[in-house]
Amino acid sequence: MSKALIIDDEQQMRRLLRMVLESRGYEVCEAADGQLGLQDAAFHRPDVVLLDLGLPGMNGIEVLKRLREWSDVPVLILSVRDQETIKVEALENGADDYVTKPFGTAELLARLTVIQRRRFTRQSAEIVVGPLKLDLLHHGASLNGAPLKLTPTEFALLKVLAEYSGRIVTQNQIMKLVWAGQTSDPSEGLRVHINHLRKKLGETGPRIVNEPGIGYRLEEV
Amino acid sequence: MPAAVYWRVMFLQGRCLKPRYVMSSAKSPSSQSSPLPIPLAEVGQYSCGLTLVFVLASTCWVLLPYTGDLFAALVFLMAIVVVGTWWNRGPVLMMAVVSALVWNYFFIPPQYTLHIEKPQDVVMFSLFFIVALSMGHLITRLRAREATLAQHHQEREHLLAEKHRAELLAESERLHRTLLDSVSHELKTPIAIIRTALDGLGQGNPYAIEINTATRRLQRIVESFLEMTRAESEALEPQPDWCEIGDVLHTATAPIQQELAAHKLQITGTENMPLLRLDSRLLAQVLGNLLHNATRYAPAGTAIEIHATLANGTLELRVRDHGPGLPLGSEDHLFEKFYRAPDSPAGGTGLGLAIARGLMLAMKGDIEAHTHPEGGAEFVLHLPVKTRSAA
Numbered sequence: 286m287s288k289a290l291i292i293d294d295e296q297q298m299r300r301l302l303r304m305v306l307e308s309r310g311y312e313v314c315e316a317a318d319g320q321l322g323l324q325d326a327a328f329h330r331p332d333v334v335l336l337d338l339g340l341p342g343m344n345g346i347e348v349l350k351r352l353r354e355w356s357d358v359p360v361l362i363l364s365v366r367d368q369e370t371i372k373v374e375a376l377e378n379g380a381d382d383y384v385t386k387p388f389g390t391a392e393l394l395a396r397l398t399v400i401q402r403r404r405f406t407r408q409s410a411e412i413v414v415g416p417l418k419l420d421l422l423h424h425g426a427s428l429n430g431a432p433l434k435l436t437p438t439e440f441a442l443l444k445v446l447a448e449y450s451g452r453i454v455t456q457n458q459i460m461k462l463v464w465a466g467q468t469s470d471p472s473e474g475l476r477v478h479i480n481h482l483r484k485k486l487g488e489t490g491p492r493i494v495n496e497p498g499i500g501y502r503l504e505e506v
Numbered sequence: 507m508p509a510a511v512y513w514r515v516m517f518l519q520g521r522c523l524k525p526r527y528v529m530s531s532a533k534s535p536s537s538q539s540s541p542l543p544i545p546l547a548e549v550g551q552y553s554c555g556l557t558l559v560f561v562l563a564s565t566c567w568v569l570l571p572y573t574g575d576l577f578a579a580l581v582f583l584m585a586i587v588v589v590g591t592w593w594n595r596g597p598v599l600m601m602a603v604v605s606a607l608v609w610n611y612f613f614i615p616p617q618y619t620l621h622i623e624k625p626q627d628v629v630m631f632s633l634f635f636i637v638a639l640s641m642g643h644l645i646t647r648l649r650a651r652e653a654t655l656a657q658h659h660q661e662r663e664h665l666l667a668e669k670h671r672a673e674l675l676a677e678s679e680r681l682h683r684t685l686l687d688s689v690s691h692e693l694k695t696p697i698a699i700i701r702t703a704l705d706g707l708g709q710g711n712p713y714a715i716e717i718n719t720a721t722r723r724l725q726r727i728v729e730s731f732l733e734m735t736r737a738e739s740e741a742l743e744p745q746p747d748w749c750e751i752g753d754v755l756h757t758a759t760a761p762i763q764q765e766l767a768a769h770k771l772q773i774t775g776t777e778n779m780p781l782l783r784l785d786s787r788l789l790a791q792v793l794g795n796l797l798h799n800a801t802r803y804a805p806a807g808t809a810i811e812i813h814a815t816l817a818n819g820t821l822e823l824r825v826r827d828h829g830p831g832l833p834l835g836s837e838d839h840l841f842e843k844f845y846r847a848p849d850s851p852a853g854g855t856g857l858g859l860a861i862a863r864g865l866m867l868a869m870k871g872d873i874e875a876h877t878h879p880e881g882g883a884e885f886v887l888h889l890p891v892k893t894r895s896a897a
Contacts, residue, residue: 387698390705473748495753497787
């Protein structure tokens with residue numbers, strides 16, 4: 286059974302999240318502020334953390350930074366909309382994904398599943414996203430069993446997106462992982478390669494979805 | 507005209523001459539383009555100075571038998587001190603030199619010659635000359651310093667006022683943002699709770715479906731108000747980045763899938779469009795508002811068309827529906843806040859188009875609306891964009 290820690294200052298929100306998560310078989314503990322949240326994270330060792338950004342006192346970003354000093358537990362950010370910059374800040378400080386309040390329960394549960402799953406795919410030599418297969422040893426790719434011709438950059442880009450499949454990856458993270466931050470106009474080059482990849486993945490392959498101001502997410506069709 | 511009156515008139519004119527000449531020199535470009543050795547404003551002072559010396563010399567000459575030559579020297583000195591408080595350095599120094607020579611010529615014996623006989627008169631003349639010159643010099647220097655001080659003071663005041671204003675603006679902007687954030691949090695949290703609770707209830711119950719519809723509507727209204735406030739605030743700064751038109755359209759349509767489901771969305775002109783540099787979130791918001799409007803006004807089953815073109819660095823997007831078109835005379839008010847066309851379906855805030863226009867203006871673009879000749883409303887967006895080949 287997975288253990289989830291909810292850090293949110295709204296009591297009603299915590300209660301509802303507890304009901305939703307317990308109905309899906311999670312064991313739930315909750316904290317009303319960042320300080321208590323950090324203590325609970327150390328004490329209960331949860332498998333996943335749901336962190337509200339708008340916390341009183343120590344804000345969500347600060348909680349995340351402290352948590353990341355000693356733990357790599359998957360963290361899902363809950364935030365109110367229109368805060369792209371703060372979302373990017375959270376993601377680049379180690380958050381795994383976010384949902385925007387008000388959110389649908391289905392979306393929340395899907396994100397939780399995805400961020401807990403990533404641990405396994407990282408260790409294997411093959412990444413599978415629906416009909417897409419990436420062979421990390423031989424740098425080969427195939428779609429629906431047919432080989433997919435990719436340039437080295439496209440392969441590296443697709444590998445990053447597939448590794449975090451279903452999860453948002455920020456533009457900066459992609460730049461660091463694919464180009465080691467070494468291009469002059471990052472977004473422009475990135476857009477061009479994404480464009481090429483989308484054409485090669487076609488209708489049947491996973492979709493590369495853009496989230497404006499944040500980054501990309503590879504989604505299974 | 508008695509000499510004293512004439513003197514006063516000339517003297518007063520000398521005072522007014524300066525600003526008058528300044529004004530006329532500012533008006534006529536010729537005097538600005540050809541630099542005179544003497545500033546135009548000073549010409550009046552020079553002539554007045556000469557006249558003054560002439561008038562004083564005549565008066566003193568008449569009085570010479572009763573007063574003696576020293577009296578004339580003191581009168582000249584006084585005149586130099588007095589005009590020194592108003593006039594520029596040049597005319598004052600000129601007056602010092604001229605009155606020294608006049609005094610020498612007309613008053614120091616032997617008269618009517620520049621030659622001086624008695625040694626004490628030579629000393630007297632040299633002293634007069636030195637005193638007159640230094641007077642003129644000192645007084646004008648004092649005035650120059652006063653003027654600089656006044657100017658510095660004024661500049662300082664101006665800078666302080668500017669700084670104060672900037673601080674006030676920043677503070678009000680910060681307050682505004684804090685207020686917006688907290689209002690946003692307070693309004694959205696209950697909606698989030700209702701939605702989560704409704705999801706838990708399941709969608710089988712018809713009452714739950716009604717609450718769900720109302721909640722979505724409430725959420726839309728709250729978001730419109732917040733977006734309107736943001737569009738009106740100075741804080742709204744577009745953040746352009748390279749993007750694909752397809753991504754913009756996806757961002758625009760994803761949140762209103764449910765509303766769009768009843769219509770046929772047809773998108774043309776986007777194939778092979780180069781990368782565009784724009785704030786895709788803002789443009790998506792504009793398109794989302796237009797599409798949402800179209801779904802409300804156009805009958806179910808009709809098509810909603812988006813046509814994109816790119817020409818001369820301007821992106822044009824046309825959003826057309828096949829509804830009743832715009833009510834006559836509403837074109838001018840359509841984009842006003844809280845304006846609702848007569849016979850609009852219930853449940854709108856009258857903010858969607860005002861937001862759309864606010865955001866387009868923030869991006870240096872524009873938006874217009876008309877009824878299509880073949881029926882239906884058509885909205886046209888223009889946005890200046892940089893482009894780059896995406897191939």
